[in-house]
Amino acid sequence: MSDRRIDPVTGTETTGHSWDGIEELNNPLPRWWLWAFYGTILWGVIYVILFPAWPMVTGATKGVLGWSTRANVAAEIAAVEESQAALRASLTEVDLRLIPENEELHSFAINAGAAVFRTNCSQCHGSGAAGALGYPNLLDDAWLWGGTVEDIAYTVRHGIRNEADPDARYSEMPAFGEILTDEEIATLVAHVQSLPSGQDPLSGPGGELFDLNCTACHGMDAAGMRELGAPNLTDAIWLYGNSDEQLTEVIRYGPFGVMPPWGERLSEAEVAAVSVYVHGLGGGETQVGENDVPEGAGAIDAAPSDPDEVPFPDEAGDTGGEDAAAVIETDEAATQ
Amino acid sequence: MSDESTSLYAAREPIFPRRVSGWYRNLKWWIMLLTLGIYYITPWIRWDRGPSLPDQAVLVDLANRRFYFFWIEIWPHEFYFVAGLLVMAGVGLFLFTAALGRVWCGYTCPQTVWVDLFLLVERKIQGDRNARKRLHDARWTPRKVWLKSSTWAIWLLIAVATGGAWVFYFADAPTLLVDLVTLNAPAVAYITIGILTATTFIFGGFMREQVCIYMCPWPRIQGAMMDDGTLTVAYRDWRGEPRGKGLKRREAAADLRTVGPQIGGRAPAIPMPGVPDTNTGVTGPGDCIDCNACVNVCPMGIDIRDGQQMACITCALCIDACDEVMAKVNLPRGLIDYVALSDAPREAAGGDPIPAWRHAVRPRNLLYLGLWSLVGLGLLFALFIRPEIEMTVAPIRNPTFVTLSDGSVRNAYDVRLLNKQAEPRQFLLSQSMAPGLDLDIEGETGNTVTVPTDTQRLVRVYLTAPAGSDAAASERTDVRLWVEDMASGERAHTDTTFNGRDLQ
Numbered sequence: 100m101s102d103r104r105i106d107p108v109t110g111t112e113t114t115g116h117s118w119d120g121i122e123e124l125n126n127p128l129p130r131w132w133l134w135a136f137y138g139t140i141l142w143g144v145i146y147v148i149l150f151p152a153w154p155m156v157t158g159a160t161k162g163v164l165g166w167s168t169r170a171n172v173a174a175e176i177a178a179v180e181e182s183q184a185a186l187r188a189s190l191t192e193v194d195l196r197l198i199p200e201n202e203e204l205h206s207f208a209i210n211a212g213a214a215v216f217r218t219n220c221s222q223c224h225g226s227g228a229a230g231a232l233g234y235p236n237l238l239d240d241a242w243l244w245g246g247t248v249e250d251i252a253y254t255v256r257h258g259i260r261n262e263a264d265p266d267a268r269y270s271e272m273p274a275f276g277e278i279l280t281d282e283e284i285a286t287l288v289a290h291v292q293s294l295p296s297g298q299d300p301l302s303g304p305g306g307e308l309f310d311l312n313c314t315a316c317h318g319m320d321a322a323g324m325r326e327l328g329a330p331n332l333t334d335a336i337w338l339y340g341n342s343d344e345q346l347t348e349v350i351r352y353g354p355f356g357v358m359p360p361w362g363e364r365l366s367e368a369e370v371a372a373v374s375v376y377v378h379g380l381g382g383g384e385t386q387v388g389e390n391d392v393p394e395g396a397g398a399i400d401a402a403p404s405d406p407d408e409v410p411f412p413d414e415a416g417d418t419g420g421e422d423a424a425a426v427i428e429t430d431e432a433a434t435q
Numbered sequence: 436m437s438d439e440s441t442s443l444y445a446a447r448e449p450i451f452p453r454r455v456s457g458w459y460r461n462l463k464w465w466i467m468l469l470t471l472g473i474y475y476i477t478p479w480i481r482w483d484r485g486p487s488l489p490d491q492a493v494l495v496d497l498a499n500r501r502f503y504f505f506w507i508e509i510w511p512h513e514f515y516f517v518a519g520l521l522v523m524a525g526v527g528l529f530l531f532t533a534a535l536g537r538v539w540c541g542y543t544c545p546q547t548v549w550v551d552l553f554l555l556v557e558r559k560i561q562g563d564r565n566a567r568k569r570l571h572d573a574r575w576t577p578r579k580v581w582l583k584s585s586t587w588a589i590w591l592l593i594a595v596a597t598g599g600a601w602v603f604y605f606a607d608a609p610t611l612l613v614d615l616v617t618l619n620a621p622a623v624a625y626i627t628i629g630i631l632t633a634t635t636f637i638f639g640g641f642m643r644e645q646v647c648i649y650m651c652p653w654p655r656i657q658g659a660m661m662d663d664g665t666l667t668v669a670y671r672d673w674r675g676e677p678r679g680k681g682l683k684r685r686e687a688a689a690d691l692r693t694v695g696p697q698i699g700g701r702a703p704a705i706p707m708p709g710v711p712d713t714n715t716g717v718t719g720p721g722d723c724i725d726c727n728a729c730v731n732v733c734p735m736g737i738d739i740r741d742g743q744q745m746a747c748i749t750c751a752l753c754i755d756a757c758d759e760v761m762a763k764v765n766l767p768r769g770l771i772d773y774v775a776l777s778d779a780p781r782e783a784a785g786g787d788p789i790p791a792w793r794h795a796v797r798p799r800n801l802l803y804l805g806l807w808s809l810v811g812l813g814l815l816f817a818l819f820i821r822p823e824i825e826m827t828v829a830p831i832r833n834p835t836f837v838t839l840s841d842g843s844v845r846n847a848y849d850v851r852l853l854n855k856q857a858e859p860r861q862f863l864l865s866q867s868m869a870p871g872l873d874l875d876i877e878g879e880t881g882n883t884v885t886v887p888t889d890t891q892r893l894v895r896v897y898l899t900a901p902a903g904s905d906a907a908a909s910e911r912t913d914v915r916l917w918v919e920d921m922a923s924g925e926r927a928h929t930d931t932t933f934n935g936r937d938l939q
Contacts (some may be wrong), residue, residue: 127445129649131642199878227833238847241840295842334840335902378875381837381847433881 129418185208190368195248198337198375206377215369219361220377228380233339233356238381241336243269243328246384247273252374256362259328264360270327275312275350288346294321294333447645449571450736452554457755466542468498475596478603485857487888495605497565501889507818508855508889519814523807530803532660534795535773536667540653540748547748548715549597549639550734553590560586564731578681590640591632598631643733647748654745663776666794668749670740673783675723678740678742724769728760729753729771739771788894808857824862824927825853826918832893835934842902846933849895852918861921862884864896868915869906869933873899883921897934909935 103115106124114123146152150162188205190198199205218225223234230236244254256268275284287343290298290305300321301310309321316329323331330338338356339349362370377383480492482505490498502509502517509516531538540547561567561582573579600677601612602624609937615628638646647654661667723740730738732752737744739753759772774782775794782788831847839845854860863883866874874882877895886892898914900906912933919926 127443129645130444130446131645132649133444225833227831229834229837238834239839239845267613277864308553331840333844336840373588380844381895 119241185365187431190371191366195252195371195374198248198371208372208375209379211369212372212374215373216376217363219365220373223358228377233354235338236336237377239336240382240384241277241331241334242339242382242384243323243330245325246378246382248374248378248383251377251383252370254358255365255370255374255377256360258362259358260355260359261357261359263363267360268328270316271355272329272349272353274351277352277414278306279312283348284350285343287312287350290341291332291346291350292341292343295335300332315408437742447801448736450644450734451564451567451571452752453731453756454558455732455752455756455759457727457758459751459755463551463750463752467548470543470545470548471552475600478600478608484508488857489607491607493604494607496603498774502764509770510853516814516818519810519817523810523814526803526810528809530800530807532657532661533665534800535749535801536661537654537657537667537747537749540647540657541750541771544748546638546651547734549593549635551756552593553639554734554803556589556593560589568777587640589763591636594635594639595628599627601631602627636722644746645736647735648746659751659890662799664774664797664799664931666775666791667743668739668747668754668771669774669776669864670729671774671782672721672742673779674721675740675770676721679720699705700816705930712893722761722766724760724764726760728756730758732913743776743884817819822927823855823923824918824920824925826916826927826929827851828916828931830931830934836936838936841843843899844902844907844936845897845899848896848931849917850892850916850918851891851893852884852886853891855889857888859885859887863919863921865897865917865918865919866898866914867928868932869898869900869912870902871904871908872914872933873897873901900933900935906933907935911935 101113103113103125105111106113106122109124111124111126111343116123130265147160148162149164150166151159152162153160159240186204189204190211190399193201194205198208216228217222220228224230224237225234228237235241238288240246242250244250244259254268257264259268262265275287286305287308290303290309293303294300300314301319302305310319313321313332313357316324316327317332318324318329323329323334330336337345338352339345361373472782477493478491481490482492482503483490484503488508489503491503492505494501496503500511528539555565561570570579570582600613602615606624611620611624642650706751729734729740730753732755733739734752735746735748736752737746739747751773754769754773760769761768761770769788771792775789778789827850829849829851831849835846837845837847850864850888852862861883862885864874864876865882866872875897876882876884877897879894884892884894898918900912904910912935913930914933915928917926917928
């Protein structure tokens with residue numbers, strides 16, 4: 100079998116191996132290739148010693164270097180958190196209304212707020228914040244409890260009609276099914292349906308019923324009352340729908356929409372961030388409300404005109420946060 | 436059972452190419468000068484782009500995701516330019532391989548160029564082929580140590596410079612050079628230089644032809660891309676064989692000259708080698724005097740007279756070597772030459788050689804050239820119609836519209852504005868095609884947006900249709916969003932749709 104000879108076609112020596120007449124030419128591999136092969140084996144041994152390699156019952160061998168992807172990720176997360184610490188701190192210290200003045204802080208708040216929203220708010224208000232029947236749409240310009248960034252922050256922090264937080268926004272629409280007859284409810288439904296098209300709330304077939312039962316909360320002009328979270332009945336937005344059946348059910352049983360107090364679960368910085376985010380979704384009110392904002396807001400309006408005095412840390416690690424706190428204290432002093 | 440003397444592994448046979456001079460050698464010197472010049476000098480060319488942008492003519496700015504090439508700046512979303520250049524490089528290799536065989540390998544491949552440079556160093560220090568060969572075989576004496584180590588030291592310097600030049604393409608070259616010298620440069624710069632220094636030193640100094648034969652896939656690919664119309668370095672065996680040398684050969688030639696007929700005006704009048712002369716019946720010697728000049732100059736250590744082979748990088752040095760010898764023995768040049776395989780039967784039968792340009796101009800090459808030009812022109816066209824203003828519009832689909840308290844209907848769009856210029860620009864946004872729609876920008880009081888220098892900005896744009904308007908009541912309305920540079924008046928637009936209330 101071992102019969103080396105010169106292959107006539109190629110002029111190359113054969114290895115002498117022959118299988119059913121098929122012979123193998125002897126074209127030797129370069130020797131460095133063999134060294135490279137030994138090198139990879141050596142590297143494999145070194146690698147196994149240095150890095151996690153052998154699977155054991157409860158995990159892999161650790162390796163001399165102690166390298167771990169999870170530790171790396173944890174370290175990266177910690178590094179990011181540390182780099183954001185100053186921003187996070189100033190979110191809690193700065194007046195929320197001033198955040199848009201600082202591009203870096205605003206961008207941080209919007210992005211952090213979006214993440215908070217997706218995790219905590221989207222279950223009821225929808226991932227696009229468009230709400231659902233019974234869950235307010237946060238994109239429009241109608242607000243039950245107020246649409247300034249501070250109103251929003253209060254709502255997020257304390258929630259609505261929950262029993263967990265004594266500061267929760269609270270109101271209760273009576274179940275008029277126990278007070279009014281079915282005919283009266285039907286009359287009121289038709290009356291309420293006609294309000295957005297300009298019907299005077301106090302006249303017409305349902306005017307008297309409305310005056311007696313509804314104006315206490317929804318107002319003589321039916322434009323609602325934010326202190327009580329009573330919706331404006333003259334606009335085009337209906338939280339529970341405006342069909343006959345939907346309105347009949349609302350009047351007969353009274354709605355009781357609950358929102359948890361997120362201040363218990365979210366940090367103050369997260370509350371601030373998600374409030375800024377929601378405020379920037381298209382419906383946020385910049386106007387100062389009647390009685391929920393300190394008159395010291397004048398000082399805030401003046402602040403942006405002089406950028407040097409805008410109380411934000413220009414860079415991470417700056418001590419600007421203390422200045423911001425000082426400004427807020429001044430505001431509070433002005434209110435008192 | 437197996438024969439013990441059969442080795443499965445072979446050590447590298449050292450190769451000592453002899454110095455050669457000639458037309459192709461000169462061409463290769465110039466190409467070496469050009470390619471190395473481009474490689475080493477390019478990062479140091481300055482190009483003023485204004486105060487806020489880098490002033491390096493060619494810069495791959497990985498951190499900021501920009502590629503600068505003189506007056507061209509490429510953003511990541513324009514990566515198709517790079518893809519287009521790669522396509523051109525691919526088709527260009529098809530073209531050159533179909534026309535001229537492994538001309539890339541022989542002239543411009545970095546491996547070839549750097550090996551050539553290393554050989555030059557080796558020759559200057561250790562002498563030409565025979566001296567180097569003797570030195571290699573000699574025992575280790577102080578002189579040998581000195582010669583070898585000084586050669587290696589210069590190779591190492593070249594290798595460091597090679598790796599060093601590479602990193603300058605990725606950062607501001609003068610700054611990085613200072614940082615490198617003062618040991619303040621990022622670790623990745625030193626690691627990159629280290630790796631490229633090692634590969635240059637080892638591949639150029641010690642691996643050499645092993646890289647081409649065993650590591651590079653290109654020789655195998657090229658086998659499939661050449662055909663018998665491809666010009667490649669080949670030995671005219673029909674002219675050279677039977678090879679022979681010395682007195683015997685001269686005598687035979689002299690005899691034949693007296694009786695042989697003239698063929699096609701080619702001198703000298705020797706019958707076609709290997710073919711018995713019709714008059715005399717004598718078989719003449721070939722033109723090859725078997726001097727081995729072609730073997731001695733070959734950097735791959737092969738004998739071109741064995742025919743075309745994978746190890747041949749067509750560096751054409753054997754052509755110069757053979758021409759030199761042919762001139763000395765008073766025979767026409769071109770025993771080894773750029774020849775197409777299809778020429779063999781024709782020339783062997785006594786026909787005239789076909790001029791090289793007729794081999795180059797043939798349908799296959801023209802097709803490749805056409806494809807290559809098409810891609811190139813397409814890229815140039817794309818480059819020149821690149822808009823100065825770029826805007827992308829992504830309508831918000833969750834939800835498709837929002838009803839506001841006064842019954843109007845609002846749509847939101849994420850609008851991305853790109854400012855590729857060296858100063859901040861103020862853009863005015865507006866819409867057309869749907870009269871009555873109001874445009875607002877989140878967080879802005881007017882309809883203008885300022886985009887900082889060389890960056891992009893994402894803004895949320897609202898279009899609001901008043902209650903009862905057509906747009907509010909119909910399911911879809913076509914809208915055209917306009918962006919206008921407030922300073923230059925330049926405009927661009929993007930078409931999108933406005934979703935109204937679905938009235939069923």
